[in-house]
Amino acid sequence: MIRNPHDDAELLTLVRRYVTPERRYLKLGGGLLRMQSPECDRFMRDLREDAGLITADEIAKLLEGGWRERRTAAWLIAVSRRTEFRERLGELLLASEVCCAGLAYSVALASFGTARDADLLAAYLDRYLRRPDLGYDQTVVMGALQFIDLNLGGGQADRFRQPGGLWQQWLQDAPHMQGDSDPTPSSLSLIRRLCAFIDECAEVR
Numbered sequence: 001m002i003r004n005p006h007d008d009a010e011l012l013t014l015v016r017r018y019v020t021p022e023r024r025y026l027k028l029g030g031g032l033l034r035m036q037s038p039e040c041d042r043f044m045r046d047l048r049e050d051a052g053l054i055t056a057d058e059i060a061k062l063l064e065g066g067w068r069e070r071r072t073a074a075w076l077i078a079v080s081r082r083t084e085f086r087e088r089l090g091e092l093l094l095a096s097e098v099c100c101a102g103l104a105y106s107v108a109l110a111s112f113g114t115a116r117d118a119d120l121l122a123a124y125l126d127r128y129l130r131r132p133d134l135g136y137d138q139t140v141v142m143g144a145l146q147f148i149d150l151n152l153g154g155g156q157a158d159r160f161r162q163p164g165g166l167w168q169q170w171l172q173d174a175p176h177m178q179g180d181s182d183p184t185p186s187s188l189s190l191i192r193r194l195c196a197f198i199d200e201c202a203e204v205r
Contacts, residue, residue: 074104078107090105125138129166129167138174
């Protein structure tokens with residue numbers, strides 16, 4: 001069940017503390033890459049500080065909220081390297097209950113970068129490449145999986161991308177993709193740049 005902050009006083013307090021200041025939830029994503037100094041430097045410092053301050057219980061609470069709360073929580077998880085939330089992020093990605101959060105889950109898993117993270121991303125593709133009418137995040141999940149493959153050499157993305165495979169079929173059948181070129185290079189580039197932002201953010205003092 002997705003909790004509404006206006007019906008949950010504890011969640012509302014966390015939203016006001018971590019999610020909505022300076023509309024953080026809107027900036028966590030591709031918009032980060034358009035930030036310039038000194039705004040970017042300040043944003044990094046604040047995000048890193050909050051990632052260190054927020055407790056595991058508070059993160060879990062945010063992950064019960066809507067897309068704003070979940071997106072913010074996933075970024076706080078990534079910056080603080082809290083790999084104990086790996087399975088929960090994988091569950092939320094697979095459930096695909098809300099829009100606008102899948103990129104955050106994918107970036108967090110890509111930033112962890114283990115074979116298990118690749119498995120969780122592949123599970124999403126196994127389900128949603130077969131359902132071109134469902135899912136929001138096939139392109140960014142593929143980018144995240146390729147990012148891990150490039151670092152680990154696992155090749156999990158290859159089984160989806162073989163000629164006549166699920167990826168090609170999805171590109172043909174998904175209503176919003178028909179006629180478009182393969183978006184994987186741009187998605188991989190986005191994931192790479194956001195993971196680099198996470199690495200830099202985690203090192204900000």
